[in-house]
Amino acid sequence: MRASNEGRWANDVFSYVKRWSERLKAGALDEKKRARGANSAFSAMVKKELADYLTSWRMIILIALILLTCFGSLYTAMTTIRDALDSSEEAKEIAKGAYLFLKLFTVSDGTLPSFLTFVSFLGPLLGIALGFDAINSERNRGTLSRLMAQPIPRDYVINGKFVAALLLNAVLFFSLGLLVTALGILILGIPPTFEEFARMVCFLLLCLVYIAFWLNLGILFSVVFRQAATSALSSMAVWLFFNLFYSMIVEVFAKPFLQSDAITSVEQAVGRQELVLGLMRLSPSYLFNESTTALLSPDVRTLGIVTVEQTAGAVAAPLPFSQSLLLIWPQATALIAATLICFAIAYWLFMRQEIRASG
């Protein structure tokens, strides 16, 4: 009697444990399945956005423009360098030590601006074009509320757009950079050193961050403004302001400030210079220009002001890569921070907004 009782008890425990383990397994499976479902939904969104970008006329035209101008500027850079190389045998020897490869990006013969100038000019345009109607077009077409009725977290919409645009940029710029490398080797016959290659990759990464900043600004305006045209115009206004007017305004302000009679000591003069430079550095395009110049021209030894005494003992030699990186560290950090802040604001606003079919 007792034995059978114990047996039943053991049986109960056994079946209980079995049931639990099954339930746990099922739960884990369910969880996994759900996670996979969510992942596939996100990748489906990114895929769709990428396909949209690649098939839209706006993007095709912009990418064609970028490719055309970049190859144009590369061509002039190459002819300039080749002419210089051909002029004498000595030049070739000097060239090897002079980061000739990086010159491809920065040299121009005056007819066409350099690759760097083009990228810093057209990059923001590309970013804005990718972002300015990200959210408001969905809203205006009435697809946003339909999208929101699907079992996906709300932030997938904005994240998906950002990731797709960034992916497109990364592919575009890295393929551009590698093409330039290949052409440089083919035409100039001088392979890049590892350091040059590393500098180039860092330059491309910086380009990506810079474009991401404008992309996020575009997305931010697309969340704030209901009309795509308003958002596009405001993004362009910000871009024009920072690219053209901001430095002018700072200079107008700086002129009387720097040449004032009130300056009595060197320290004061340096302090005022530094203030003006600090103001300049509030502009992302200035930060980008500073850091890319330092990356692509190892001869640039400092980005601030230096007094004559400070340069007295310095050896006039190019900086090693690690030192150049150190030099642009604050600039790069500031650019990344600006990019993240823009995205964070856009994200926050989007998460708080009402989803209505008709605004």
Added chain:
Amino acid sequence: MAAPAVIELDNLCKTYGDHRAVDHLSLSIQKREIFGLLGPNGAGKTTTILMMLGLTEPTSGSVRVCGIDPVRNPIEVKRKVGYLPDDVGFYHHMTGLENLLYTAALNGIPRAEAEKRAWELLEKVNLTDAARKKAGTYSRGMRQRLGLADVLMKRPEVIILDEPTLGIDPEGVRELLRLIRDLSRHEGITVLLSSHQLHHVQQICDRVGLFVGGRLLAEGNIERLAQQLFLQDAYVIHVVASPLDASLRSKIEAIPGVNKVEQTENGWDVYCQTDVSAAISQTIIEAGSSLFHLSRRDFGLDEIYHRYFEGRDVREGE
């Protein structure tokens, strides 16, 4: 014991600043029911729907859809509920089929299965011919039908339709309403639809809620709606007889339940609390008049709606 309700709203409130969009709304909708949320523009219908989907948070009160709280777990709710917004939009550069497949991908449905289901649904909503046309070229009616297919892609338990018949021609409306009714009858889907177009609602809804100024004034089938709103004159009986004279009128007015008698073009309208047709006919015949016609006038929603708003100023003055 009643089965648990599919949609359960309890004292739901939503305020925007000073404006109260939804005011202490309590409502429960059973499985397989077609419920019509009826009200003028700006009554808070869309806000209520958004709260059911967890797209807007209620200020107070609770919502349960399929037993899930959409405030805490909106994604689970959206797995089970299909929502057709009032002005549904599709990606213009994609075909109707591609739009459906995209929705399927967002719901984690494998590609092969999604394609099969998409074709089935396209056939059901009669869009097979237009499946490979860009959604940008669709007419409003086609868009609405594609919207219905889109909602059904995920095999929902509940579908919520916001003004589904707005801006569609009469033939399109009939087609759409037939589809909705079929879904409810054959597939056991619970339907909640909002509208301000009365006869559309009247045609297919099992139950109707009259929703004005954020409050549910009355609910039930159309008969009950009339009784709730017009406690006094729930029935109107139209009488044609000859002769109709003052003594007959006073006799009819004396019948218990009759409130008043009004002269119309060719007879009388008798307003009463309960259905007293039998007593009226008896009275007329006993009085020696000949009765030609006696009918109970049924209230359409139109009339309910109209009479409600007509009488509202008076009622508010009381």
